[in-house]
Amino acid sequence: MKDLENKVFYIMGVANKKSVAYFIAKALIENGAKVILSGQTKDHCDKIQKLLPESFNFVCDVEKQEDLINLKDNISQYTDKLDGLVHSIAFANFDPGQKDFLDTSLANFQQAIQISCLSLTQVCNELRDIFNLNSSIVTISISNTKATSYGYMGPIKAMLENSVCYIAKAFSEFSNIRVNSIGAGPLKTSASAGIPNYIENYLYAEKLTLRKKNLGTSEVANTALFLLSDLSSGINAQNIVVDAGMSVNYFDQEIVKNL
Numbered sequence: 001m002k003d004l005e006n007k008v009f010y011i012m013g014v015a016n017k018k019s020v021a022y023f024i025a026k027a028l029i030e031n032g033a034k035v036i037l038s039g040q041t042k043d044h045c046d047k048i049q050k051l052l053p054e055s056f057n058f059v060c061d062v063e064k065q066e067d068l069i070n071l072k073d074n075i076s077q078y079t080d081k082l083d084g085l086v087h088s089i090a091f092a093n094f095d096p097g098q099k100d101f102l103d104t105s106l107a108n109f110q111q112a113i114q115i116s117c118l119s120l121t122q123v124c125n126e127l128r129d130i131f132n133l134n135s136s137i138v139t140i141s142i143s144n145t146k147a148t149s150y151g152y153m154g155p156i157k158a159m160l161e162n163s164v165c166y167i168a169k170a171f172s173e174f175s176n177i178r179v180n181s182i183g184a185g186p187l188k189t190s191a192s193a194g195i196p197n198y199i200e201n202y203l204y205a206e207k208l209t210l211r212k213k214n215l216g217t218s219e220v221a222n223t224a225l226f227l228l229s230d231l232s233s234g235i236n237a238q239n240i241v242v243d244a245g246m247s248v249n250y251f252d253q254e255i256v257k258n259l
C-alpha cells in the first residue's frame with residue numbers, strides 16, 4: 001500500500017504476538033509506515049521491543065490520568081505529527097462470583113468503560129493538535145454487540161461504536177480526520193481467553209461462518225490498514241463488520257441437522 005509509506009501511526013494494545021494490535025503494527029511496518037506503540041506496563045513494552053525492535057514505545061495505562069496527560073510528550077520524543085491512531089484495548093474483570101448479567105457490579109462496569117470505551121475519547125482529545133488533518137483513527141469492536149455472549153462487554157462495545165460517531169463529528173469541525181471501528185468476529189487472543197465459555201463459542205462460531213473457517217487476526221489487520229489508508233477516504237463514523245459472514249448464518253443447515 002504505497003499510500004501508507006512514511007506515515008506515522010500510534011498503536012495502543014500490543015500485549016503479545018497474538019494481539020490484534022501486533023498484527024496491525026506488523027502489517028503497517030511491512031507497508032512502509034512507521035509505528036509508535038504503547039503498552040499497558042513496562043513488561044508489555046519490553047515484549048514490544050523484542051517483537052518490533054524498529055518501533056518506538058512507551059508505557060500508557062489508560063486507568064492512570066497522568067499517563068493520558070503525558071501522551072503527547074511521550075509521542076513528541078519521536079514525532080510532532082501523527083497520521084492516525086489504532087485503539088485496540090479492552091478489559092473486563094469477569095468475576096467468577098458474578099451470577100449473570102443482572103449481577104454486574106458498578107466497579108467492574110466502570111473500570112471496563114474507562115479502559116474499553118472512554119479511553120478512545122480521552123486519547124483523541126489529548127492528541128487532537130498533533131493529528132494531521134487527514135488522519136484516520138480506528139478502534140476494535142466486536143462483530144455483534146447484541147449477541148448477549150460477551151457479558152457486560154457487549155453494552156460497552158455498543159457505547160464504543162457510538163462514541164466513534166461523536167468523535168468523528170467533533171473532529172469534522174476542524175479537519176478531515178476520520179474515525180471508524182472494526183466489528184471483529186471471534187479471534188484467538190489473550191483477551192478472548194478471559195471471556196466465559198469462549199473456547200466453546202469460538203468453535204461454534206467457526207461452524208457459523210459461511211466459509212466454515214474462523215477469522216484470522218491478519219484479516220482484521222488488513223481491514224485496519226484499509227481504514228487507515230486513503231483508499232477508505234469516503235468511510236467515516238462507521239462500524240465495519242469483519243466476521244466471515246457469521247451474522248447471516250443463524251440457521252446454517254449443517255448445524256440445524258445435527259441438533
Ligand code: NAD
Pocket residue numbers: 012013014015016018019020021039040041044060061062063088089090091115140141142143183184185186187188189190191192
Ligand atoms: P489482547 O489481550 O492482545 O489486547 C488487549 C490489550 O488491551 C492488551 O494489550 C492490554 O494490555 C490492553 N489493556 C488492557 N487494560 C489496559 C489499560 N488499563 N491501559 C492500556 N492498555 C490496556 O487481545 P486482543 O484480542 O488483541 O484485543 C484487542 C481488541 O480487539 C480489544 O478491544 C478486543 O475487545 C477486540 N476484539 C477482540 C476479539 C477477540 O476475539 N479476541 C474479537 C473482537 C474484538
